[in-house]
Amino acid sequence: MTWRILALSGVGCVALLAVIGATWLFLLPGAPAPGTAPAISKAEADATLAALKPPKRKRPLIAIVGINDMSETTDYLMPYGILARADVADVLTLATQPGPVALYPALKVQPHATIAEFDAAHPDGADYVIVPAMSREDDAVALQWIKSQASKGAIIIGVCVGAKVVANTGLLDGRRATTHWYSVRDLQKYSAISYVADRRLVVDRGVATTTGITASMPMALTLVEVIAGRTKAEAVARDIGLAQWDARHRSEAFRFTRPFALTAIANTLAFWNREQLGIALTPDFDEVSLALVADAWSRTYRSRALTFAATAEARTSRGGLRILPDEVAADWPAKLTPPAAVDLPPARALDQTLDAIDARYGTRTADFVAMQLEYPR
Template sequence: MSWRILAWSALGCVVPLAVIGGAWLWLLPGSPAWGGAPAISRDESEATLAALKPPKRKRPLIAIIGINDRSETTDYLMPYGILARADVADVLTLATQPGPVTLYPALKVQPHATIAAFDAEHPDGADFVIVPAMTPEDDAVALQWIRSQAGKGAIVIGVCVGAMVLANTGLLDGRRSTTHWYSVRDLKKHAAIRYAADRRLVVDRGVATTTGITASMPMALTLIEAIAGRARAEAVARDIGLAEWDARHRSDAFRFTRPFALTAIANTLALWNREQLGIALTSGIDEVSLALTADAWSRTYRSRAVTFAATADAQTSRSGLRILPDRIATDWPATRTPPATTALPPAQALDETLRAIDARYGPRTGDFVAIQLEYPR
């Protein structure tokens, strides 16, 4: 009898929850229409470039800060890789503490220096400070250092949810800003910040912000153009496979939809069907293509990308960053090896990875990943 009562009690709890959950899903919007965004006016583009002119040095110093425990993969690696290959600035990756930086959802790297070592070598501060998404968003050491760099005249750039880190510094108060679509509601809780829709990047009086993860590409190219001119930016754009990089964006194409929620639920519940996909880590690997590939495969809710190498030694990337392997192995099972994309130009690597995700898990999962990356397909 007691088991019967317990079963009916459990059913009495589950049914209302199922009804509520079903109603919630039904009320969510359907799939947004993918499509182009209106071009940005020449005046606005020129104003953006003028606002990003190096404030101190002819050859600027760019610092990318991360916290050791949890900084976003592409936000941290993509600005570094694109800016370093342009060779128009000195670019350094930093961490708040000694030791490697564990990136999420994939990869681990050895930064060039700690913020303390950077301050000792460069007491006048950086020209530009790039802030990726990091958890927690209110790390006291990171916030204080970012404020100090702004106080020394650096232009501060919050990539993706790095905008929320900047919101916690107070640097966005009274300014226009954007962020990853999923964090817009949190950004709007800061009454002093003015959210700017339909812009992939926003610059306001020495502080810049971008939309989600893949916006690092247009932001980095815009910064290169501001530093070294259009021709250099076009050359780097060809190298990474990107045709255009202005601030155009359709904010309404990225939101929490019914297909997005259903894919997240279905893939999360498929506990029996998880994969660990191996990516060979080699010397000279393109850190941008690697970041996009590993990030995308680790956002399916069905798979996680790990790197492997024959030894535990860090491998030096194309632009000189030391990347640590997750596993020590000389080979990986073919059935759990994703298509090789790290040798492709970064934009092509991402497109090919999304197509591979479509083929492996279905187009809904491919779209699910693209929306997380805020990447128009």
């Protein structure tokens, strides 16, 4: 009798949880309706450029800081790659501690210096400090260093959920800001911060923030325009395959929806069908394209992207960054090798990768990845 009661209780609990889960899914909104982002006025665009003018040097010094344990892949690599390609500033990747930076969800990079080494070489600080999303948004060492750079006159730029890192420094108090769509509610918990919708980039008195991961592309091009002018920015934009880079954004298109939740659940439950995809570190690979491709494939919940090379030594990217291979291998099984998009301009590399994800796992998974990257598709 006792076992029968326990069994019935277990069945009842499972049924209740199923009803609760189904109700939750039913109450989620469906896919957003199509639409266009609101235009940006010339006055607002000009004000944004003026607010981002280099505060110190004619050729600015830009520091991209991350913690060694899981800083976001594209947030960290894309600003570096685009700004290094433009060659309008001195750009350095930094880590809070010695050793490589393990990026999330893919790649491992050897930064140029630690924050201590940077401070010793540049006691007057950077012109710009770019802050990516980090696995620990309250890392005391990172927060203190960001605050110290701001006190030296650096413009602080929180990319994606890097906005929450900046928020934890107190530098966003009393300012307008944005962040990745998934973390908007977290940002709004800071009562002293005013969230701004429908903008990929928000600048307020020396502190800038962006929306989701791929917003670091227009943000970097905006810095190129600020530093070297519109013509230079247009040339770099053509080189990376991006048609426009102003702050326009349609926030309503990015939210937690029923299709998003169902895809996450279905792909997570398909644990028997996980794939490890190999990306070769070829000579002079484009670090931006690599970041976008590896990031996208690693967000399907069906696959993880790994880099491989014939030896364990770090490979140098087009922009001079050293990427460490995840695996030492001469080759990779053909069926587990994604299309060679890393040789394409970054925007095209991402578009081709999303098409390949669509072909391999279906449209819902491709849309699921694009939503995570906050990339219009």
